[in-house]
Amino acid sequence: MFIFTQVPSGTQVAALLAPASEHTIRPDYFMKKHFYLLVLVLLGTWLFHPAYAQDGTPTPTTARQSVIHMKDGSTLRGQVIAETNDEVVVRTDNLGEVRLSRDKIDRLEELTDGYYRNGQYWFPNPHSTRYFFAPSALTLKKGEGYYQNTYVFVNSAVMGVTDHFTMGAGFVLNPTFRDWQVFFITPKVSFPSQGPVTLGAGLIGVGIFNRAYNYDYQTNTTTSKINLDLAGIAYGNVTLGNSEQNATLGLGWAFANEEFASSPILNFNYMTRVGRKVGLVTENWLLIGNSRQSAVGLLSGGVRFFGERTSIDLALWVPAAAGLDTFIAIPYVDFVLKFGKKKKVQ
Numbered sequence: 001m002f003i004f005t006q007v008p009s010g011t012q013v014a015a016l017l018a019p020a021s022e023h024t025i026r027p028d029y030f031m032k033k034h035f036y037l038l039v040l041v042l043l044g045t046w047l048f049h050p051a052y053a054q055d056g057t058p059t060p061t062t063a064r065q066s067v068i069h070m071k072d073g074s075t076l077r078g079q080v081i082a083e084t085n086d087e088v089v090v091r092t093d094n095l096g097e098v099r100l101s102r103d104k105i106d107r108l109e110e111l112t113d114g115y116y117r118n119g120q121y122w123f124p125n126p127h128s129t130r131y132f133f134a135p136s137a138l139t140l141k142k143g144e145g146y147y148q149n150t151y152v153f154v155n156s157a158v159m160g161v162t163d164h165f166t167m168g169a170g171f172v173l174n175p176t177f178r179d180w181q182v183f184f185i186t187p188k189v190s191f192p193s194q195g196p197v198t199l200g201a202g203l204i205g206v207g208i209f210n211r212a213y214n215y216d217y218q219t220n221t222t223t224s225k226i227n228l229d230l231a232g233i234a235y236g237n238v239t240l241g242n243s244e245q246n247a248t249l250g251l252g253w254a255f256a257n258e259e260f261a262s263s264p265i266l267n268f269n270y271m272t273r274v275g276r277k278v279g280l281v282t283e284n285w286l287l288i289g290n291s292r293q294s295a296v297g298l299l300s301g302g303v304r305f306f307g308e309r310t311s312i313d314l315a316l317w318v319p320a321a322a323g324l325d326t327f328i329a330i331p332y333v334d335f336v337l338k339f340g341k342k343k344k345v346q
Helices: 010-017 027-047
Strands: 059-070 075-083 087-092 096-101 105-110 115-117 120-122 145-150 154-160 165-172 180-185 188-192 197-216 221-241 245-256 265-273 278-287 296-306 310-321 330-339
Touching: 059 087, 075 096, 221 265, 296 330
Parallel strands: none
Antiparallel strands: 059 075, 059 105, 075 087, 087 096, 115 120, 145 154, 145 330, 154 165, 165 180, 165 188, 180 197, 188 197, 197 221, 221 245, 245 265, 265 278, 278 296, 296 310, 310 330
């Protein structure tokens, strides 16, 4: 049982608690000051809570382009404009703003590249490091790569070992699997700059395995052995532009076994993106002539149809040489599948 006696006034309590001083603290000023401070703290906590706005809706975030993978196997592309612990708000090109429950989302995959044009998302050009076969000085990112099939029989794969070095290898399929086989490698190193100019150097090395037969008339027997011939082009190039539009000038020397050609090879290429999934490509080779031989060229032009992972090139190759009076156009077709992991948000 508590018995209350007379309680001192607020002024008396303040006087008892205050330190000795020539000035006396006013209790009403003391209470008001701390009351206002408490209100400001509570208001700030309420307004700037990271998950919810004042009305309990998802707080807007910096819009980021993402691919939303749902647990049912479907995907949705759009800009994540707001999110909470329970839902994600996505702005899409076709459906407008869509609210997705987090318990139905498998993962979010953020697209760090790309841009919007006329309100439509344009993914970055996935095939800026090559023309038809000739390389640009631009390189794949570490872990990125692609598989290329040309004329069904020519197969190759290129992989980004680092952000500035790529290694490629391939072979020409011999349907008979007899007598000969062709392999090639395509290493390339890149030296990017702060501007639109990128320098590169590399090698297109070809190894030709062929079986040579020798018939002995005395013993009436046939023997064979496998020979290896090496050939290729060592080159340096410079690329002006970016992944959407670029031109490359290359200079190289061809070699066969231990001998180099007396004249260099000039290579000029250009690509530009004319639509979201369409580009134009030209690749041109010129063997510079000398006193012993005239110049020989191989010109090309074509259309590239591509998505974020695949592309198909349709083109024509036209040989050009002094004394060649007949127009010849050789159809060209290839298929490319790009691979490599993309950044996952969660």
